Amino acid sequence: MKKPPPLDPQVRGPSDHDVRTQIVEAATEHFSHFGYEKTTVSDLAKAIGFSKAYIYKFFGSKQAIGEVICSDCLSTIMKAVGEAISTAPTASERLRQMFRALVKAGGELFFHDRKLYDIAAAAASGPWPSVCAYENHVKQLVAQIIVEGRNSGEFERKTPLDETANAIYLVMRPYVDPLLLQHNLDLAAEATAQLSSLILRSLAP
Amino acid sequence: MKKPPPLDPQVRGPSDHDVRTQIVEAATEHFSHFGYEKTTVSDLAKAIGFSKAYIYKFFGSKQAIGEVICSDCLSTIMKAVGEAISTAPTASERLRQMFRALVKAGGELFFHDRKLYDIAAAAASGPWPSVCAYENHVKQLVAQIIVEGRNSGEFERKTPLDETANAIYLVMRPYVDPLLLQHNLDLAAEATAQLSSLILRSLAP
DSSP states (O other): OOOOOOSSSSSSSSSSSHHHHHHHHHHHHHHHOOOOOOOOOOHHHHTTTTOHHHHHHHOOOOHHHHHHHHHHHHHHHHHHHHHHHTTTHHHHHHHHHHHHHHHHHHHHHHSSSSHHHHHHHHHTTTOOHHHHHHHHHHHHHHHHHHHHHHHSSOOOOOHHHHHHHHHHHHHHHHHHHHHHHHHHHHHHHHHHHHHHHHHHHHHHH | OOOOOOEEETSSOOOHHHHHHHHHHHHHHHHHHHHHTTOOOHHHHHHOOOHHHHHHHOSSHHHHHHHHHOOOOOHHHHHHHHHHHHOSSHHHHHHHHHHHHHHHHHHHHHHHHHHHHHHHHHHHHTOOHHHHHHHHHHHHHHHHHHHHHHHSSSOOOSOOOOHHHHHHHHHHHHHHSSHHHHHHOOOOOHHHHHHHHHHHHHHHO
């Protein structure tokens, strides 16, 4: 088993954390050139200069590496969304900004590098745990904004909260799910604005 | 050029209409076995027993044959939708029935025979004229139901009609466009119900 050189003479070997990061970075680079589907763990091992067994010590499968990359991408989107809504003064405006930021950040991340997109496609059609967590996060964010809008009197309170939140998530879903967004990018900006207005009309007290 | 046998001894050859129908039927059969993308006009000619030149006399390209098949499928969907809404007593109910029937008929037609689905996929990603006409028909039907609901006092009248109709179409689109429906079939039935309710809340006066 070929071991990576120690990064610091004081330390006998790199920490597990460093090796994981090194593998993920090399894999991202490799996937972005050759695509996720077409790359095997053997290819990755060869490219990084590690043995296959050494990579398997840190990741149980290729998907486990893809999961970390995917999860990082989705965290970046959620961070952009968090920033976009942080300064919006009302629940209505937060909902609009949220939708807009989701589509903008999602489009940039997944479609800037077409080869990395097949990780997103594999993740979404799985769906992988990282995608489920992302979807849940988006749903929770929707529910939270609705509660805020109900409390401030901006939104109606008759419809059960779960139903309202889920239906709004369904309206957003074609622009949130990376597998669907690819078919919707052309009209995403205009659609986002019109759908936000429709959602807000549906929430009127 | 091999000519088809006359269908009736009194008639020298089959009418153009008959030949067109014969080609479309044979093509449908052939596509459903071998897929649309993988079939060439030469394959079709061989399968039907016509020369390639004879087929080209009736259809300018493989897409032109696919267009007729696609157009027939879409007409069947629109007929099912027309029947579903014809007995609904209110505009609200017509909107619900329309959405439900679109998803039901679309799912049945396009996914009953997976091989024929690649015609739908090619048609939707083109998009072909038949698909544009179908989308326009759906949009017009939405607008018509909204006008009826505004006239009967069921729906609000403040939002410009175009904006309302287009936004509602956008909500329905992931379940109407065959390219998107394939990713949405699992949750289509539940989604249709929840989205109809959201749409109706957005239309409340």
